[in-house]
Amino acid sequence: MAERVIPSPNTLVKYENPVLVTKYEIRSGDESRKPTMTADARRETEEILNTILPPREWEEEGQIWRQQVSTTPATRVDVVNLQEQLDMRLQQRQARETGICPVRRELYTQCFDEIIRQVTINCAERGLLLLRVRDEMKMTIEAFQALYCSSVAFGMRKALQAEQGRSDLYQEVEILKNQKLELEQQITDLKQRAEQADRRAAETRLAEERKHTEEITFLKKTNQQLKTQLEGIIAPKK
Template sequence: MIPPPDSLVRYETPALITRNADKRSPKARALKTSSQPPAAPGPVPPPPKPRSPCAAAEQAKQQTEEVLNSILPPREWVEDNQLWIQQVSCTPSTRMDVLHLQEELDLKLQQRQARETGICPVRRELYSQCFDELIREVTINCIERGMLLHRVRDEIRMTIAAYQTLYESSVAFGMRKALQAEQGKADMEKKIAELEEEKRELERQVNEQKAKCEAVEKREIERRQVEEKKHGEEVQFLKRTNQQLKAQLEGIIAPKK
């Protein structure tokens, strides 16, 4: 693992964690929860004495650290076969710290070239870190208010995760529909090609039939002309024959008168 990147959340100095308990740093030993030995049987102890202001402040600080660790868990990483851990800072923030946080947020947005509009993971990450830092600052001053902001943060993250899941499912649905449309488009193009080929074949058959009809009509016209010519010649022949017979008949009848 590599050391975690810089964050807008303020952290304490990293503490070295090793397997040898004697070599652990005081900060690392403070991270382990101390187990209290079981109470020995005996008479009931006297009521506890009222705590001093210093003890009450120390207890409040410890409670704040526990709440902060539950809201913003410590960061851990391995470097040179050594485990390092880093807790969030319990130091209260001033007005100048908040102004510096705003400047640092704007600077990181510019350095990492986050988009101003639309979906941008970089912008979302930086604003999430800024919100965590605000939760840390508020929790130090008021634990209850910090827990409420922590609840709001978790609800926002859950809502964003739900929207992301919905978006991914919608994208998958859109891809399936697009693939189906592409497949249907290919089938329709194939069918259109087949229909166009069938149309060309039918047009070819129609042209052939038209050519046959024109040829038949031409032959019939020629045959009719030949028949009319032949019929005309026969009529003329019959007329001449009739004239000849009529003349012969008149020649035969005329001497008898």
């Protein structure tokens, strides 16, 4: 009877039961026997699986445990259960259905790894090809993520520059408004000075005209008096 595999609660990939890592591995007393073709193929499949999905190791109570991916072929029921587990975990972890979602990406990555494990057991070459597809998709997604982060950073820089530029423009507008008020005040002062100068000039002109008129009147009067005196002097001689 096959050994029951304990499913991991943290991943959709099926793993073997964890084993305690020891310094010397104890083998059954069949070292003298030559491995069969089936054993060689199984060992090769295990090596390929360990390359694609490396074993997990952790330390617990001073002991190191290792857990390798399962080499048990998958059935149709396993595929159906995988789909149900994927849907259930997407719902449990509240993954977003659209847009960028790290949770959804993580679960779909685990699902794809499990599919690669299932395919590799039946055909190692097909599993390796799927591995290339997975790595290419991962590289493409990372490139898009880097581009997205770069564009977000660029947008933030431009937004900060625009905000700083707007703040500078507001300051410049305030400076220009103050300059406008100062110039308007200067215009008002100059107008007042001009009006005062015009009034003083008009008053001066009126004073000069009055003085000139008085002088003319005085001269006319003096001239008339002299004329009368001259006529009085000349008249008796006749």
